[in-house]
Amino acid sequence: MLGTAQIGALNATQVAALETGDLNAFTTTQTRALSTAQIRALTTTQIGGLRSTDIGELTTTQVVALTTAQIQALGSTGFNALSATQVAALNSTQLGALTTTQLGGLSSSDIAELGTTQIKGLTTTAIAGLTTTNLNALTTTQTQALTTTQVAALTTTQIGGLRTTDIGEFTTTQVKALTSAQIGALGTSNFNALNTTQVQALANSQIAALTTSQIANLRTTDIGELDTDQIAALTTTQLQTLSTTNLNALDNQQARSLSSTQIRALTTTQIAGLRATDVDELHHMQIQAFTTTQISAISVTAIPGLGINDIIGLSPAQAQAFTQQQVGAMHWAQYWAWLRAL
Numbered sequence: 646m647l648g649t650a651q652i653g654a655l656n657a658t659q660v661a662a663l664e665t666g667d668l669n670a671f672t673t674t675q676t677r678a679l680s681t682a683q684i685r686a687l688t689t690t691q692i693g694g695l696r697s698t699d700i701g702e703l704t705t706t707q708v709v710a711l712t713t714a715q716i717q718a719l720g721s722t723g724f725n726a727l728s729a730t731q732v733a734a735l736n737s738t739q740l741g742a743l744t745t746t747q748l749g750g751l752s753s754s755d756i757a758e759l760g761t762t763q764i765k766g767l768t769t770t771a772i773a774g775l776t777t778t779n780l781n782a783l784t785t786t787q788t789q790a791l792t793t794t795q796v797a798a799l800t801t802t803q804i805g806g807l808r809t810t811d812i813g814e815f816t817t818t819q820v821k822a823l824t825s826a827q828i829g830a831l832g833t834s835n836f837n838a839l840n841t842t843q844v845q846a847l848a849n850s851q852i853a854a855l856t857t858s859q860i861a862n863l864r865t866t867d868i869g870e871l872d873t874d875q876i877a878a879l880t881t882t883q884l885q886t887l888s889t890t891n892l893n894a895l896d897n898q899q900a901r902s903l904s905s906t907q908i909r910a911l912t913t914t915q916i917a918g919l920r921a922t923d924v925d926e927l928h929h930m931q932i933q934a935f936t937t938t939q940i941s942a943i944s945v946t947a948i949p950g951l952g953i954n955d956i957i958g959l960s961p962a963q964a965q966a967f968t969q970q971q972v973g974a975m976h977w978a979q980y981w982a983w984l985r986a987l
Contacts, residue, residue, distance in 0.1 A: 737766025745774025
């Protein structure tokens with residue numbers, strides 16, 4: 646049996662000539678006697694033939710010496726045989742060489758050992774190979790180490806599998822990097838999990854990418870987080886899925902950011918659900934954008950919210966759309982303005 650001194654004396658050619666069976670017959674002491682130069686001299690065939698127990702015998706120094714070709718030659722079984730300590734020793738270049746199969750086979754404990762530099766070193770292809778379980782195993786520090794390119798590379802399945810706590814760990818820069826498809830893949834619970842700062846970091850194009858289901862399930866607190874530009878970015882289809890409660894939750898500035906096109910898209914049910922205070926928040930130009938059908942849908946209790954300028958600028962057709970009950974709910978100044986508009 647070769648002693649450690651004899652093993653250390655083997656040149657690169659001799660090392661490369663060793664049979665896989667000979668390598669697997671090495672004891673832990675013999676395996677660890679191989680220098681980093683000798684480790685790099687091992688062929689991919691030799692590396693691929695190592696047993697899990699042999700791989701586990703490598704020191705962290707030897708693991709770091711593995712070339713990218715050797716890393717890939719380990720395969721998924723061989724790579725999974727690395728201990729958490731060995732995985733933690735891998736450099737960014739080595740991690741970047743991992744195949745999606747190898748990376749997907751990492752355990753949560755292996756993932757937890759990766760440093761931020763190692764996380765940043767993962768290729769977009771490798772990132773896409775992470776399982777949802779592994780993504781959820783990332784700590785806040787690890788999650789926030791992901792580059793915007795890496796975040797954008799996450800599949801919709803990966804995004805959809807994130808927990809609400811994971812979503813909350815994203816920085817505003819990472820949130821901005823999410824694609825329209827990823828935004829839609831967040832679902833309702835995860836989108837609702839975004840905090841105010843994260844929501845306000847969303848670009849108008851991302852807001853427009855929200856599904857009608859996500860919009861319909863927004864809470865009033867979520868609505869309150871949207872800024873005026875984001876409100877203005879909502880499509881007419883999205884607006885029509887807003888509940889009456891959420892429409893009523895819009896503050897003065899949010900309500901006034903709605904365009905005439907958005908106003909005209911509101912359903913009669915939404916219009917009927919407006920309170921006097923909600924109507925009062927609208928600019929007279931917005932009121933004058935109402936269709937005749939929408940005018941007729943304003944509830945009697947909301948009529949007091951109409952201003953004189955709101956009414957007096959209405960077209961004759963709009964003025965004629967008021968029902969008898971609505972006219973009866975007007976105070977004298979509103980009634981005078983209504984007569985002027987006819």
